[in-house]
Amino acid sequence: MFNKLFRYISYKIFYLGRVEYRRRIGGIKRRHYDTVAHLHPEAVIETEGSIQNLSGKKDAVHVGKMSHVRGELLIFEQGGRIELGDYCFIGAGTHIWSAASVRIGHRVLISHNVNIHDNISHPLDAGERHLDFLHIFGKQPATSPDLRAEAIEIGDDAWIGFNVSILKGVKIGKGAIIGACAVITRDVPDYAVVVGKAEQEIIRYNKPSQG
Secondary structure (H helix, E strand, O other), rough: HHHHHHHHHHHHHHHHHHHHHHHHHHHHHHHHHHOOOOOOOEEEEEEOOOOOOOOOOOHEEEEOOOOEEEEEEEEEEOOOOOOEOOEEEEOOOEEEEOOOOOEEEOOOEEEEOOOEEEEOOOOHHHHHHHHHHHHHHOOOOOOOOOOOOOOOOOOOOOOEOOOOOOOOEEEOOOOOOEEEOOOOOEEEEEOOEEEEOOEEEEEHHHHHHHH
């Protein structure tokens, strides 16, 4: 009986300590993110979420009311912009990288392990790529590589399934649904349902509800 009570009390102390640790770390991270991004007071950057604003410009990142971020928002050093509307969800392991602009509307659900990149991330020229590598790891002054960035826009009420890749220059219409593992290389109309890995295919259109 005593051993059982001791284990119970020990577990409670451990659990409460972990909760307090997460609370304090969350507060520290939130204060940091408030210096590098415009976050609505009700926006939530979860423990596993992160914001990396390499441009140093606070206006480059906006996160709206009641939006929850469990993935990574990253602004490239040479610039970019990420705008996340109200009541959105960004799943764990999702990476949104911007060197131009990624604009996400309201009530957008983005699942886990999604990649949304408005650029090609590294120069095409091998020599420039190596210089970029050296700069990233602190061995070379800043360069201005051509990342061929083009803006991405995702409309209100869209739903992006897990493991989807959305490439530069794409516009996804409002209410559209992108099936798991799709690679989106061209525009998606409003309320379309899209599937496909190599070639995206529109399989049907959803009529918006009247509510």
